[in-house]
Amino acid sequence: MSTARRRATKQAGKNEAVGRREPDTATPHRSDPATPKGGSAPRSVFLAGFAAVVLCLYVYYSSLSSPDGKWQPQALPLDLPFTVVDIPGKGKGSIAARDIKQGERILREEPLFILPSQVRVQGSPGAIVLSALASLSPHQRDAFYNLSYVNFPRHLTPNSPSYHETMALAIFETNAIGADDDGTGIFPTTARLNHGCSAAFNAVYSWRSSEGALVVHALKNIKEGEELLTTYFDTKRPRDSRREHLRTHYGFTCQCSVCSLPDGESQKSDSRLLKMAELYERFRTWRDGALTGKQAVDVAREIWALGDEEGYWSERGQLAADAAWVAAAHADLRATRSWAQLAQKWFGFELGADSTHARSMDEVIANPDSLRYRTGATRAPENVGSPDA
Numbered sequence: 001m002s003t004a005r006r007r008a009t010k011q012a013g014k015n016e017a018v019g020r021r022e023p024d025t026a027t028p029h030r031s032d033p034a035t036p037k038g039g040s041a042p043r044s045v046f047l048a049g050f051a052a053v054v055l056c057l058y059v060y061y062s063s064l065s066s067p068d069g070k071w072q073p074q075a076l077p078l079d080l081p082f083t084v085v086d087i088p089g090k091g092k093g094s095i096a097a098r099d100i101k102q103g104e105r106i107l108r109e110e111p112l113f114i115l116p117s118q119v120r121v122q123g124s125p126g127a128i129v130l131s132a133l134a135s136l137s138p139h140q141r142d143a144f145y146n147l148s149y150v151n152f153p154r155h156l157t158p159n160s161p162s163y164h165e166t167m168a169l170a171i172f173e174t175n176a177i178g179a180d181d182d183g184t185g186i187f188p189t190t191a192r193l194n195h196g197c198s199a200a201f202n203a204v205y206s207w208r209s210s211e212g213a214l215v216v217h218a219l220k221n222i223k224e225g226e227e228l229l230t231t232y233f234d235t236k237r238p239r240d241s242r243r244e245h246l247r248t249h250y251g252f253t254c255q256c257s258v259c260s261l262p263d264g265e266s267q268k269s270d271s272r273l274l275k276m277a278e279l280y281e282r283f284r285t286w287r288d289g290a291l292t293g294k295q296a297v298d299v300a301r302e303i304w305a306l307g308d309e310e311g312y313w314s315e316r317g318q319l320a321a322d323a324a325w326v327a328a329a330h331a332d333l334r335a336t337r338s339w340a341q342l343a344q345k346w347f348g349f350e351l352g353a354d355s356t357h358a359r360s361m362d363e364v365i366a367n368p369d370s371l372r373y374r375t376g377a378t379r380a381p382e383n384v385g386s387p388d389a
């Protein structure tokens with residue numbers, strides 16, 4: 001299992017409005033054949049014309065829908081703690097139906113399908129998506145065709161030869177989620193989570209290869225009525241750079257609370273995020289011997305404090321686990337245990353208490369020496385300090 005918080009596909013091209021495919025509720029205009037207006041055509045001709053119009057409309061709307069017929073509304077699992085609703089400026093989104101506790105599992109979802117990184121099927125990317133769709137049930141295909149999409153060329157009509165391939169690809173690209181080495185998958189319920197930057201996202205998804213499922217956990221306490229937001233990429237960068245990235249690779253302009261901050265507040269947030277990214281780089285230099293153990297752990301503490309200020313709580317499990325590693329390499333077993341306890345707590349929030357990451361801390365907590373031996377214990381013994389030191 002490993003974290004896969006990122007949407008898998010990158011989109012190039014200009015930003016276009018979200019085009020949601022709704023269940024087909026369109027009905028042709030009614031016309032009463034018994035009372036034709038303004039014409040002298042015989043009734044049978046009128047009826048034939050009317051039937052032809054109805055037939056054309058039927059064929060037109062059918063061709064807009066999944067290959068099997070009409071779209072069905074997306075049926076969500078019954079026990080979800082959120083509902084999917086329209087959100088101004090974002091298409092659809094997921095709203096908490098009750099208070100959700102930090103660390104609570106919000107959702108576990110198996111993919112409709114996964115495209116492996118190395119696809120053996122010949123053909124265009126759109127044709128590959130269509131061939132994956134062909135093996136799904138009509139209900140599953142409905143779930144796919146109900147998803148939103150961006151970057152669909154406006155000039156294409158259902159009669160265009162490439163319409164179906166292009167549509168399938170646009171939906172795939174807008175919604176696909178990376179499943180680590182297993183490839184890239186479509187998870188129709190998780191796909192309704194919109195993106196938030198930095199402090200704005202409150203939910204994290206991670207792929208569990210051994211279970212063949214994606215799990216979503218609450219990174220923060222979420223109040224009833226709040227939108228559930230995840231993050232599509234590493235947002236520890238300034239607003240301009242985030243906007244540019246989202247426009248270029250994902251085709252939308254972010255409307256999250258951090259991107260919507262007034263300029264002064266936004267600049268403060270930008271400097272914190274830049275500083276965090278810089279400190280992460282600095283922390284990594286411990287590997288090359290550029291920092292003592294205490295210096296490295298002090299940097300980890302600084303990242304933590306900035307995260308508190310910013311409201312950026314993601315990646316804390318990994319940060320604490322890395323600090324435990326440093327402490328173990330310097331033979332500070334007390335610090336090793338307390339950093340491992342912190343890592344377990346935050347892996348638990350972000351990836352689930354039953355995740356392999358959280359569970360891997362059990363042994364370190366019980367026996368910090370075990371980690372010391374794994375690190376090779378190559379560094380000079382040093383008191384690096386616990387998280388609260």
Ligand SMILES: C[S@@+](CC[C@H](N)C(=O)[O-])C[C@H]1O[C@@H](n2cnc3c(N)ncnc32)[C@H](O)[C@@H]1O
Pocket residue numbers: 018020089090091092093147148149150174175191192193194195196250251252253254255256
């Ligand atoms: C995976 S879908 C999320 C669900 C989608 N809103 C829907 O209607 O099904 C990704 C799309 O949602 C929209 N979106 C997601 N996060 C957004 C945000 N922070 N601001 C504006 N639009 C967002 C974008 O159109 C993006 O291409």
